[in-house]
Amino acid sequence: EMTVRGSKVSREITTTYLKDECTLEMVIRVPSSYPLRSVEVECTKRIGISEERWRRWVLQILKVTTSQDGSLLDAVMLWKSNVDKEFDGVEPCPICFSILNPKTMGLPNLQCRTCSNKYHNSCLYKWFNQSSKNKCPICQQPFC
Structure with missing residues (x-):
């Protein structure tokens, strides 16, 4: 709008x-x-x-x-x-469910090579630390 x-x-x-x-x-x-x-x-x-x-x-x-x-x-x-x-085509981060990162006000820019979902840097970093895995939260494939 x-x-x-x-x-x-x-x-x-x-x-x-x-x-x-x-x-x-x-x-x-x-x-x-x-x-x-x-x-x-x-x-x-x-x-x-x-x-x-x-x-x-x-x-x-x-x-x-x-x-x-x-x-x-x-x-x-x-x-x-x-x-x-x-x-265009910007979807909310699947971790925080927001287009803008609540802290940095940035757009999701880290993309999974398998499922193509995009994440905020800080959301993905926190996800990796809490899960102790470097896997995509959606497809569970290694995140490179």
């Missing part, structure tokens, strides 16, 4: 993206001299998205808004597309 709010007074476009317990928010500030000056893009909430990935998205948005035929709508839709791709 995505919502877009605009303010003529503050010259800001605020875009919020909700997916399960994940919330991302981007603010585009439009200078009064736009398009002669570039917009400013700020991430006010980016839980689950790395700083590096966010910077790449900002560069893409700036490129779209400074190109000859790029619009602010194009920039918002590009951001939505990037976020959709980031969360």
Whole structure:
């Protein structure tokens, strides 16, 4: 779910993206001299998205808004597309049943080579320590 709010007074476009317990928010500030000056893009909430990935998205948005035929709508839709791709197929961690790790706010990224389930690093580490086995919690195959 995505919502877009605009303010003529503050010259800001605020875009919020909700997916399960994940919330991302981007603010585009439009200078009064736009398009002669570039917009400013700020991430006010980016839980689950790395700083590096966010910077790449900002560069893409700036490129779209400074190109000859790029619009602010194009920039918002590009951001939505990037976020959709980031969360596409992301399932909750089978150990904690959450998409975002409650402690690190990261996405499940360790994948079992046999059953393809993905786990949070800390959840899998805790599972291995408590079970005294290095086996996948779902398929019970050795986790490499």
